[in-house]
Amino acid sequence: MKTEPIRILVTGGTFDKEYNELTGALFFHETHVPEMLRLGRCLLEVEVRTLMMIDSLEMTGEDRRVIAEHCRSARESRIVITHGTDTMVETAIHLGREVQGKTIVLTGAMVPYKFGSSDGLFNLGSALAFVQTLPAGVYIVMNGRVFPWDQVRKNKEQGVFEPL
Amino acid sequence: MKTEPIRILVTGGTFDKEYNELTGALFFHETHVPEMLRLGRCLLEVEVRTLMMIDSLEMTGEDRRVIAEHCRSARESRIVITHGTDTMVETAIHLGREVQGKTIVLTGAMVPYKFGSSDGLFNLGSALAFVQTLPAGVYIVMNGRVFPWDQVRKNKEQGVFEPL
Amino acid sequence: MKTEPIRILVTGGTFDKEYNELTGALFFHETHVPEMLRLGRCLLEVEVRTLMMIDSLEMTGEDRRVIAEHCRSARESRIVITHGTDTMVETAIHLGREVQGKTIVLTGAMVPYKFGSSDGLFNLGSALAFVQTLPAGVYIVMNGRVFPWDQVRKNKEQGVFEPL
Amino acid sequence: MKTEPIRILVTGGTFDKEYNELTGALFFHETHVPEMLRLGRCLLEVEVRTLMMIDSLEMTGEDRRVIAEHCRSARESRIVITHGTDTMVETAIHLGREVQGKTIVLTGAMVPYKFGSSDGLFNLGSALAFVQTLPAGVYIVMNGRVFPWDQVRKNKEQGVFEPL
Numbered sequence: 001m002k003t004e005p006i007r008i009l010v011t012g013g014t015f016d017k018e019y020n021e022l023t024g025a026l027f028f029h030e031t032h033v034p035e036m037l038r039l040g041r042c043l044l045e046v047e048v049r050t051l052m053m054i055d056s057l058e059m060t061g062e063d064r065r066v067i068a069e070h071c072r073s074a075r076e077s078r079i080v081i082t083h084g085t086d087t088m089v090e091t092a093i094h095l096g097r098e099v100q101g102k103t104i105v106l107t108g109a110m111v112p113y114k115f116g117s118s119d120g121l122f123n124l125g126s127a128l129a130f131v132q133t134l135p136a137g138v139y140i141v142m143n144g145r146v147f148p149w150d151q152v153r154k155n156k157e158q159g160v161f162e163p164l
Numbered sequence: 165m166k167t168e169p170i171r172i173l174v175t176g177g178t179f180d181k182e183y184n185e186l187t188g189a190l191f192f193h194e195t196h197v198p199e200m201l202r203l204g205r206c207l208l209e210v211e212v213r214t215l216m217m218i219d220s221l222e223m224t225g226e227d228r229r230v231i232a233e234h235c236r237s238a239r240e241s242r243i244v245i246t247h248g249t250d251t252m253v254e255t256a257i258h259l260g261r262e263v264q265g266k267t268i269v270l271t272g273a274m275v276p277y278k279f280g281s282s283d284g285l286f287n288l289g290s291a292l293a294f295v296q297t298l299p300a301g302v303y304i305v306m307n308g309r310v311f312p313w314d315q316v317r318k319n320k321e322q323g324v325f326e327p328l
Numbered sequence: 329m330k331t332e333p334i335r336i337l338v339t340g341g342t343f344d345k346e347y348n349e350l351t352g353a354l355f356f357h358e359t360h361v362p363e364m365l366r367l368g369r370c371l372l373e374v375e376v377r378t379l380m381m382i383d384s385l386e387m388t389g390e391d392r393r394v395i396a397e398h399c400r401s402a403r404e405s406r407i408v409i410t411h412g413t414d415t416m417v418e419t420a421i422h423l424g425r426e427v428q429g430k431t432i433v434l435t436g437a438m439v440p441y442k443f444g445s446s447d448g449l450f451n452l453g454s455a456l457a458f459v460q461t462l463p464a465g466v467y468i469v470m471n472g473r474v475f476p477w478d479q480v481r482k483n484k485e486q487g488v489f490e491p492l
Numbered sequence: 493m494k495t496e497p498i499r500i501l502v503t504g505g506t507f508d509k510e511y512n513e514l515t516g517a518l519f520f521h522e523t524h525v526p527e528m529l530r531l532g533r534c535l536l537e538v539e540v541r542t543l544m545m546i547d548s549l550e551m552t553g554e555d556r557r558v559i560a561e562h563c564r565s566a567r568e569s570r571i572v573i574t575h576g577t578d579t580m581v582e583t584a585i586h587l588g589r590e591v592q593g594k595t596i597v598l599t600g601a602m603v604p605y606k607f608g609s610s611d612g613l614f615n616l617g618s619a620l621a622f623v624q625t626l627p628a629g630v631y632i633v634m635n636g637r638v639f640p641w642d643q644v645r646k647n648k649e650q651g652v653f654e655p656l
């Protein structure tokens with residue numbers, strides 16, 4: 001089974017939040033995705049590109065156009081996007097309408113990787129597996145499950161994703 | 165996308181090794197798979213069954229027959245097996261020959277979960293994703309990659325799995 | 329060397345901050361000091377009492393009077409107080425003026441214990457050691473160092489404590 | 493309170509054991525003490541010197557003479573020694589008889605630092621505090637407690653140190 005190259009687009013989100021010791025606030029510094037891939041002993045052909053480092057509540061329509069453009073122009077046909085969970089569904093819908101012919105998986109975490117997040121590593125492992133086997137389309141992968149972009153919502157009370 | 169129930173069969177391996185504070189030796193106590201699923205916020209319908217808790221170097225032909233029998237008799241058609249890496253290929257070959265009509269994924273870890281293993285969580289996430297999408301057959305999932313049972317070997321010098 | 333009983337008074341601070349998965353905010357739930365003592369295999373005769381669970385920036389004069397009163401009325405003569413670092417010096421000054429005849433050590437952390445804080449455990453170990461050997465008085469223990477209450481300030485730019 | 497310079501002599505022990513991914517065995521690579529001091533935000537004037545990296549069960553009389561000689565010749569009068577717990581008492585007795593006029597604290601851990609040891613950091617914090625305040629003599633610091641060299645034994649059943 002030949003592995004195809006995968007592009008990982010980083011947009012920030014809880015995945016990459018850090019704790020500022022001096023102010024006690026959470027902030028973004030740089031992505032931990034390469035470190036997570038190394039600790040996971042990942043041997044896939046992966047190229048990581050940071051597009052933005054923001055809380056997904058701050059993501060604008062322009063940001064989503066940038067993400068869609070990068071999906072279209074990437075030479076890889078299999079793409080994982082790390083994304084905050086709050087507006088992950090909105091971005092998935094945008095990509096579902098705007099990008100054709102590629103397998104795109106959005107994933108994220110409920111707890112920052114630097115705070116001992118186990119769901120970040122688990123989700124990254126799931127996302128990289130699903131992106132290799134699913135047909136072209138846009139999906140959200142969270143909690144071990146995969147959802148097509150137009151059949152999912154975030155249950156904000158429970159912090160989980162569920163089918164529409 | 166409806167999720168099907170998944171059976172996880174635990175056989176031990178590095179995944180579940182612990183450190184005995186009194187003797188300084190590594191030993192098996194009980195599996196950490198349920199804790200890992202909880203930390204990964206996994207919401208799949210999963211049933212975990214411990215078959216044995218051994219180093220895979222100690223696994224016998226009889227052990228492999230027990231594993232195959234559990235694969236055949238499980239009501240689930242999608243099965244993940246946690247297994248030591250040293251003889252994971254041997255068990256995969258046995259299952260590849262003895263079990264038909266089910267999707268079976270073997271996975272493991274290079275570092276015990278209790279020692280801050282990141283590859284355990286990453287691999288568990290990958291294995292649970294692959295088992296949902298791959299056709300019937302027996303596979304090894306390690307390092308983010310998937311290998312059919314008859315096209316893989318462990319590179320013992322580097323501690324990674326690679327195609328034959 | 330007979331060990332004397334030690335009282336630990338918990339007031340909150342970074343030590344005990346947690347991450348709320350649903351809101352992404354930091355909050356206080358309950359103290360991690362007993363868990364930290366257990367993981368540190370601490371065998372001292374210790375009694376832990378939670379007085380408040382607040383960010384030290386919110387600590388009022390009334391809160392400080394409550395702490396002083398608990399120091400005076402405790403049957404133990406050796407007391408460790410876990411406290412946010414932002415106003416630790418103010419509380420130390422208050423106790424230095426209001427409580428006599430007891431050895432009181434204030435300590436804290438720059439990173440929450442739940443976020444993999446190493447300084448919390450290190451500081452707790454230091455504080456419990458200093459409180460056993462120092463003469464009566466009020467001290468701050470941070471960064472491996474001990475400071476009398478009237479000879480210390482927090483360097484907010486660097487997040488460390490230093491002599492006046 | 494002026495802090496005096498402290499010498500840390502590293503001899504190995506559980507503190508510094510690591511897991512070899514390829515063989516599954518525990519081994520010594522290099523000391524984690526500097527990393528632990530950094531994570532503990534330790535600001536003491538400390539100089540770390542590795543004398544040996546061995547399991548304390550393998551420590552010989554010649555090794556103990558080397559340790560004693562380094563204690564005597566160190567320009568610092570306050571010394572912390574990281575040491576395996578199995579023969580920590582024997583080394584303490586040797587130093588108690590052979591080295592005069594210095595404050596020497598032996599400490600260790602029941603769980604390797606790399607396996608998420610919390611007692612290592614806790615003990616290192618305690619040891620560095622005790623070494624600053626105790627009079628000249630040789631001591632063992634474990635479990636938050638301090639023992640003079642001739643009044644302590646290891647309870648091997650429980651993995652703790654206790655008074656003679």
